[in-house]
Amino acid sequence: MSSVPAIKLPSIFLLLLLLFSIHFTSIHSWKKEEFRPCNEAPFCKRTRSRKPHTTTFTVSNLSALDGKLKARLHQNSESGSQDSVPIRPLLLELSVYRGGIMRLKIDEDYNLRPDSLKEKTRFQVQDVLLQDLDDMRVWIPKVERSKDPSFSTFYIKHGFEAVVKHNPFEIFVRTTAGDRVLSINSHGLFDFEQLREKKEEETWEERFRSHTDTRPNGPQSISFDVSFYGANFVYGIPQHASTSLPLQSTIGPGVDHSEPYRLFNLDVFEYLHESPFGIYGSIPFMVAHGRKRSSGFFWLNAAEMQIDVLAEGWDGQTHSEEHEKRIDTVWMSEAGIVDAFFFVGPEPKEVLRQYTSVTGTQAMPPQFAMGYHQCRWNYRDEADVYGVDAGFDDHDIPYDVLWLDIEHTDGKRYFTWDKASFPNPVEMQNNLTAKGRQMVTIVDPHIKRDESFSLHKEFTQKGYYTKDASGKDFDGWCWPGSSSYPDMLNPEIREWWEDKFSLKNYVGSTPSLYIWNDMNEPSVFNGPELTMPRDLVHYGGVEHREMHNLYGFYFQMASSNGLLKRGDGKIRPFVLTRAFFAGSQRYGAMWTGDNTADWDHLKASVPMVLTIGLTGFAFSGADIGGFFGNPGAELLVRWYQLGSFYPFFRAHAHHDSSRREPWLFGERNTALIREAIHVRYSLLPYYYTLFREASVNGSPVMRPLWYEFPSDTETFTKSESFMIGNSILVQGIYIQGQKTVSVYLPGGQSWYDLRSGVTFSGGMSHDLKVSEDNIPSFQKAGTIIPKKERFRRSSTQMVDDPYTLVIALNDTLCAEGEIYIDDGKSFEYEQGAYIHSYFLFSNGILSSTNIIPTHPSKFSFNRLIERIVLLGIPSESKRILIESARHDLDMGVGPLTLRTGSNPVAFVIKKPNVSIGDDWSLRIL
Structure with a gap:
């Protein structure tokens, strides 16, 4: 580097550019021209222009080898539009896993490439699938030819069979009864651009706005069609912002010009609430649901992906009969290989269990993370922090976590503190x-x-930064100005990064400090579409285009592992991420990014969080009040009332927004917000139990209605209401000044108002008056919910408090529920240190039993149940008799206290003197 005096001019220029960047990001809102639409992405434009069956493939050499089905895939020479390009056979591999899962891989045969290309392999995603996945694989002993020689079938003892059609190539899964479930290439839209040598006259460069992508390896896109049979709707493939939970058709009859759903992690300011454009995260997993079955499809590919949902009749056919119903989709990716999973269901819960058995279930969070979080860009200094903390105490509002944004650092240098503030x-x-x-x-x-920043010096000396196309450290622009980015694809760098979270290296941190990963799409203010150029180079010579959607996944992984290492593997980490991919659920929580303080974004938050949950990420939420702008008091209150049910419950605001701590909007609104937060804290035992369920079988905490009522067609399009677990239904209020709301309550059972206990019939809609006090919420008849109703400063101070059980009886006077309890912070539950009790009310007896009776608990926790609320019990019941398996518990009788004279009758059993962790029974006399 030259040290001539002219260095002052670039310094001034850099400062101005930095100020411009910060100003730009402060005022910038969605500008369509900043982001690349399909018709400016050649691979997407090319795929959308193709007609069905114009490119055909044939399967040959089909055989069972090493328990897998293997074959070659040939493109027919007369098909396609690039006859001058040499077409080499592809390798096809099919595997089957226990529980209704099939995997298809298609890649190039590298042995057939010219010598000049043999060193370059197509990128295959690592670290997303569970390491023990192969233990689930089912051995395929042989392939059976059908009577039609163009078909081969291999039969699986798990309720489905897979069929390979030789010419033209097609694979479909059907039930043993012969009903199709899923298929790939039924419409002949499969295409696979192989890596090849560049011809002299070819130009592989692509330009978007002022940016040039050198594309040194040329075209390498893949596309194919996937059909879901028996489906009324498809859901999933986050992240996009929409007020509709079902994915809408993007092309076909009756569809105005529309973009495909785009999966490409981007930092989109003030994103539109009705747009298929990709924002911060990407999970290429789609769930299909119909009255008779559910199914799922997952493409393990981290390059840019575009997905079309085809309108019925796009192929000139209609599907009027239920058994003929199907939804056709087209999947397109810029690079990578085909590594796809078919999940045959048939129930929604089975599809999620199948998917999360491949990518992992939600990490069990520490208990405090389920409480309320207070955040702002930025709390100015320690005095501000202490003032906000005291404000919650002064106004009797519990909270668990206070957050600090980028301004707490020394000049945007992470792992540092502004020493003045x-x-x-x-x-x-x-x-x-x-x-x-x-x-x-x-x-x-x-x-x-x-150069004075030790972290930057270490990165530079070790060569740990992502490289540009020329091999130099990539230099982009973000909050600190000139910035470089760790090459998180490299496991050595990730392990080194983990050490930065130690108490020794992160000076000023303590064991009670946790981490927030923002801007990890990654965001680059002067990059194409505000992110990294696609031709940057990562570990192993991988182009950024091939792994773009993985960057945030790896960054959160390294941060989470860093906190895990800090606690010697004994303390559960908490890391919030903005960018994510399949498998990110194993490393923490996510939020929906930079939303806006308006009613449409409040409404859109529900399908956004539901969609995230349907793809295995149970721990998610949206910024309460909206990140940008200033919510009015009514909007803010309604957002707290709704957000108190999000799995992740955090308020956050932009630094240009007015202060909006919960007590700044008048005494009445403070009381309403306090009550909303109290609702969340009272339900923490229920939420903790639901997070345990999510960590075991992948079930979302916040669920679409159809997830719990899969045969009720009225629920399939409900996007404004949702379930929390299987017991609570919530309906948001999304219109300013709304006086009434229609709420559909599914199923054949009754529902009880969560506050008053008033009963409503299921299987119909109810027009309800809207109260400012709360939003409509209901407990399903036949369920038991554990609660805590003494409010402290934080969840950790509620640990020793007694419990309340709310029993909502159904028409047969039965109900059931469960509770899961552990120490809330360690991994000792993995060695059996927990309580998991099952509650059953039947024939006038309420009983509590250990869910795993042969499992001796290593967790000592004897907290009393102080109150049992019975909804729907006959009024003639008078007394109770307590029977317990514990010898030291006195037998006794106690009164039933009438709580309300409304319908249904609600009784309260006060101080039944039984422990939450014991086996016991209570008889109503």
């Missing part, structure tokens, strides 16, 4: 911890290029 960070954190509260600080992937 935060001179005593350890003392500050310890003061919060004394109240049972935690702190979260932000750590983003852009590293400030400053």
Whole structure:
């Protein structure tokens, strides 16, 4: 580097550019021209222009080898539009896994490539699938030819069979009864651009706005069609913002010009609430649902992906009969290979169990993370932190976590503190911890290029930055100005990054400090579409285009593992991420990004969070109040009332927004917000049990109605209401000044108002008056919900409090539920240190039994049940008799207290003197 005096001019220029960048990001809102539509992405435009069956493939050499089905896939020479391009046979491999899962892989045969190309392999996603997945594989002993020689079938003892059609190539899964479930290439839209040598006259470069993508390896896109049979709707493939839970048709009869659903992680400011454009995260998993069955499809591919949902009749056919119903989709990716999974269901819960058995279930969070989080860009200094913390105490509002955004650092240098504003960070954190509260600080992937910054110097010396196309450290622009980005694809770099979270390396941190990963799409202010150029180079020579959607996944993984390492593997980490991919659920939580303080974004938050949950990520939420703008008091209250049911419950705001702590909108609104937060804290035992369920079998915490009522067709399009677990239904209020709302209550059972206990019939809609006090919420008849109703400063200070059971009886006077309890912070539950009890009310007896009776609990937790609320019990019941398996519990009788004279009758059993962790029974006399 030259040290001539002219260095001053670039310094001024860099400062101006930085100020412009910050100003730009502060005022910038959605601008369509900033992002590349399908018709400006050649691979997408080309695929959309193709007609069915114009490119055909044939299967040959089909055989069972090593328990898998293997074959070659040939493109017919007379098909396709690039006859001059040499077409080499592809390799096809099919595997089957226990529980209704099939996997299809298609890649090039590298042995057939010219010598000049043999060193370059197509990128295959690593680290997303569970390491023990192969233990689930079912051995395929042989392939059976059907009477029609163009078909081969291999039979599986798990309720389905797979069929390979030789010419033209097609694979479909059907039930043993012969009903199709899923298929690939039924419409002949499969295409696979193989890597090849560049011809002299060819130009592989692509340009978008002022950016040039050199594309050194040329075209390498893949596309194919997938059909879901018996489906009324498809859901999933986050992330996009929409007020509709079902995915809408993007092309075909009756569809105006529309973009495909785009999966490409991007930092989109003030994203539109009705748009198929990709935003911060991508999970290429789609769930189909119909009255008779559900199914799923997952493409393990981290390159840009575009997905069309085809309108009925796109192929000139209609599907009027139920058994003929299907939804056709087209999947397109810029690079990678085919590595696809078929999930045959048939129930929605089975599809999620199948998918999460491949990519992993939700990490069990620490208990505090399920409480309320308070955040703002930025709390200015320690005095501000102490003032906000005291405000919650002064107004009797519980919260668990206070967050610090980028301004807490020393000049946007992560793992540092602004010494003027935060001179005593350890003392500050310890003061919060004394109240049972935690702190979260932000750590983003852009590293400030400053020679005085030790972290940057280490990155540079070790060669750990992502490289540009010329082999130099990539230099982009983000909050610190000139920045470089860790090459997170490299496992050595990830392991090194993990060590940065140690108490020794992260000076000023404590064990009660947790992490927020923002801007990890990654966001690059001066990059194409505000992200990394596609021709950057990662570990192993992988182009960024091939792994783009994995970057945030790896960044969160390394951060989570860093906290895990900090606690010697004994303390559960908490890391919030904005960018994500399939499998991110194993490393923490996510939120829906930079939303806006308006009613449409409040409404859109519900299908967004539901969709995330349907793809295995149970721990998600949206910024309460909206990140951008200033919500009015009514909007803010309604958002708290709705957001208190999100799995992740956090308020957040832009630094240009007015302060909006819960007590700043008048005494009445403070009371309403306090009540909404109290609702969440009262339900924490129920939420904790649901998170345990999510960590075991992949079930979402926040669920679409049809997930719990799969045969009720009225629920299939419901996007404004949702279930929390299997017991609570919530309906949001999304219109300012709304006076009435129609609420559909599914099924053949009754529902009880969550506050009053008033009963409503199921299987119909109810027109209800809207109250400012709350939003409509109901408990399903036949369920038992555990609660805690003493409110403390934080969830950690509620640990020793007694429990309440709310029993909502159905028409047969029965109900059931469960509770899961552990220490809320460690991994000792993996060695059996937990309580998991099943509650049953039947024939006038309420009983509590250990769900795993042969499992001796290593967790000692004897907290009493102080109250049992019975909804729907006959009024003639008078007394109770307590029977317990514990010898030290006195037998006794106690009164039933009438709580309300409304219908249904609600009784309260006060102080039944039984422990939440014991086996016992209680008889109503």
